[in-house]
Amino acid sequence: MPAQARRIALPRAARFGIGIAVTGASFALPLVTAMGAQAHTAPGAPAASVAQHTAAAEAKPAVPAAAFDSYRVVSGDTLTTIADAKQVEGGWHALYERNRSVVGANPDLIFPGQQLSLAADAAKPAAPAAPAKPAAPVTQSAAAAADTQLQVKTEAAKPGAQLQTQVQSAAPAKPAAPAPVAPAKPAAPVAATSGYVAPLANPVLGEAYGVAGSMWASGHHTGQDFVASTGTPLRAVANGVVVKAGNGGAYGNEVEIKLADGKYAQYAHLSVIGVKVGQTVTVGQRLGLSGATGNVTGPHLHFEIRTGPEYGSDINPVAYLRAHGVAL
Structure with a gap:
């Protein structure tokens, strides 16, 4: 037949x-029965390997939970700005008390790289995370x-x-691409859009610049006074480098920074100095605390803008700051 x-x-x-x-x-051809043919994969690509490849391709790595109970200090940070940005209950005082062993005796001296605890119970060990369930194996038939x-x-x-x-x-279907993780939004900057701020928050003007009088060696007031009780945080009006940080005689404890435009900003009568000579500071960074050291009749901030680092090169500090967009 x-x-x-x-x-x-x-x-x-x-x-x-x-x-x-x-x-x-x-x-020799494998027989196919009437009950249903069984598919055989090509040599060199067994079904078990296909299953393992598919499971590995579609497995998504576990994303570790973000930690919100600590913060690593970066350049320009202060306890005040960290407490405000992270909404620490109790403000910078509470943040300092939780991290006194890290910061030390002076709350104004924090350095990049220090790890600060934000939560009151941050010292307690966190409960171990439950292990991730393994992906279900893909069978050979599937x-x-x-x-x-x-x-x-x-x-x-x-x-x-x-x-x-x-x-x-x-061709095997391509595994879906993992959804991108949105980056965390940075904390809002302290600086104004002009890159300058007032030397302290909520500034109130005191004795004006240029007022004549015999109490000043130059015959006039060489700076602008700001009303400030002892312990008021003082901040850099712009980016700069610290050129003076210590006792200034009649100025008491003083800090002077050279600004990016070549001018010099001087802060006098401080109760606490929070920076060191040679340190780079950013706009809004805390420099120390106001006080009544030196030749004064009471606590306040004496603030100068100079064309050079020494006494006698002063210019009107209020006019200078207003020209850079600072409301005084």
Whole structure:
């Protein structure tokens, strides 16, 4: 009897073509039963490997929970700005008490790299996080159904004809790209848009610049006084470098910084000095605390703007700050 063409159709969801030319050699074709054909993956790519590859590709790394109970100091930080930005209950005083062993005796001397505790119970060890559940393994049959479509076509050879089997493989679906994590928003800067601020918060003007009088060696007031009780935080009016930090005679404890435009800002009669000579400061950074040291009749801030680092090169500090957008 002549050989009959024989076709075995599988479901469309699992189509795969197999084509192998056989000439002059014996070839054994696996039998496909009427109960349903079982797909065999090509040598070198077993179904188990496909399953493992699919599971590894689709597994997403666990994102560690963000820690909100500590903060690492960066250049320009003060306890006040950190407490305001992180909304620490009790303000900078509470923040200082929690970190006295790190900061030391002077709350104005904090340095980049110091790790500060923000929460009152930050010292308590955190409960260990529950281990992540492993991804469910992908079975061999599931991987074969998801990644491979089979179509088996077998043709019995007529006399002199060749037996052909065609194999086609569908490309595996690409795993979905992980959703990007939005970066944390930085804390709002202390500086004004002009890059300058007043030498202290909520400034109230006192004795004006240029007032004549015999109490001053130059015959006039060389700076602008600001009303400030002892312990009021004083801040850099702009970016600069500290050129003086110590006792200034009649000025008492003083700090002077060279600003980026070449001018010099001097702060006098301080009760606490919070910076060192050579230190770079940023606009709004705390320099120390106001007081009544030196030749004074009461606590206040004596503030000067100079064209040079020494006494006698003063200019009107209020006019200078207003020219840079500071409201006084």
